[in-house]
Amino acid sequence: MDIDLTLVIVFIGSITFLGYFLSFVFKKTKIPDVLPLFLIGLWLGPITGLVDLSFFGQLGPVFATLALLLILFEGGLEINFRQLGRTFHKSLILALATFGSTVLIVAPLARAIFEVPWSTGILVGLILGGTSAAVILPLTKNLKLKSEARLALSLESNLSDVLAVILVFGLIGVTSIDALSQAGLEFVFNLLISLIIGLVAAYIWAQIIGRLRETEHHIFMTPAFLLLVFGLAEFFAGNGLFAVFMFAVALGNLERLHGRVSALPGEIHGFSFTETERQFFAAAAFLLKTFLFVYIGLSMNIEQWSFIIWGAVVMAILFLVRVVIIELVLGASVSGRDLALIRGIIPKGVAGIAILAVLNNQIMQDLSYPVILFSILYTSIFVFIAERLHPAPEEETLIIDNNIKTE
Helix, strand or coil: CCCCCCHHHHHHHHHHHHHHHHHHHHHHCCCCHHHHHHHHHHHHHHCCCCCCCHHCCHHHHHHHHHHHHHHHHHHHHHHHHHHHHHHHHHHHHHHHHHHHHHHHHHHHHHHHHCCHHHHHHHHHHHHCCCCCCCHHHHHHCCCCCCHHHHHHHHHHHHHHHHHHHHHHHHCCCCCCHHHHHHHHHHHHHHHHHHHHHHHHHHHHHHHHHHHCCCCHHHHHHHHHHHHHHHHHHHHCCCHHHHHHHHHHHHHHHHHHHHCCCCCCCCCCCCCCEEEEEEHHHHHHHHHHHHHHHHHHHHHCCCCCCCHHHHHHHHHHHHHHHHHHHHHHHCCCCCCCCHHHHHHHCCCCCCCHEEEEEEEHHHHHHHHHHHHHHHHHHHHHHHHHHHHHHHHCHHHHHHHHHHHHHHH
16 A cells, blocks of 8 residues: 555654643543544544555554553552552552452453453453553542542553453463463463562662763663563563563652662662653653554444444443442442542553453454543543542642652
8 A cells, every 4th residue: 555655754743742732622521532532533534534444554453562661651650559558449449349340241242232252341441440540640640639639540550451461461372261260370480470570679779870871862862771671571481561660660769769779789879760761751651642543543443333332331331340440449448529539530541452452353353442442531531520529629729739749
């Protein structure tokens, strides 16, 4: 297929500019920027046929993997061990309850309606089991939620990204109970290898990054090292994505850990990423997320309306179940306004999308993409209504922002 280079360059520039513009609109309207990106991809591909998905060739899975790496890395950096004691158990319960209920709902329905194998239904349930940090983190910030609710939801989204990755890729190829037992042993072994590689790599990188900052263009070195960590873990039969996540978690907390583990050699006191480096990581993740959601819109199957109806109905059920889970887990510890706002925040998203792009399985994509689209749509509608019913008192806004900055 002939490609007009000028149109390609204009397309890339337009989507990049649009992504930043929609991010600005997101702050003003509370409508997640990924929703219009999704719809733009849908309009460019399946609806009008202006862009052919084959244009991306084999770059789709590579692009998705890079996006997932940066998302896990950025999420891992945000996990602060000092804050985990307050919210970790509740976030873990939230993540596990949401995963479990999603699998119990999605797998039987997919089996009954579309006659897919149980293994496919379970994998789709796991892919859809988490919440999207790319949507939740900026959304909860814009809603002026207090720290308890924000920490619980943000930590849950980071945990669910990791759970989705390790569970999906750990269960692929399992077709029997015997195979499940063997896969379980391999799964634990892979995680152990990945944990060791991630922690060791973090310590090594913390030792040398200070020296590299004296060189020009050093800001690209951490992402490059990130790719090496991923490759090393995969080479030794580990889980590269989990290794990257643990690499990020360790880096984010290494200064505090070094003060408590005297056996560690070397001088890493004072290590931390600069504000410029963190902004670069966030910008790179944002850019990949922007194109990823457009790519998914291009990939969506709208020729069979049964998948669209499936997405709307399944997400409605998951939405109602989520309301109950939030009430049970956070009802006693979160204030009335915050609880009212977070009940319906259940956007599926980037990690699941990236996993689907890597797997490149058509039936899984057909079952998952509509659910992801409606999850963001339902969340947008709910937040729009709930915020107007429960506006933030003006005198509390500044206090909340200052509290969050000092944590």
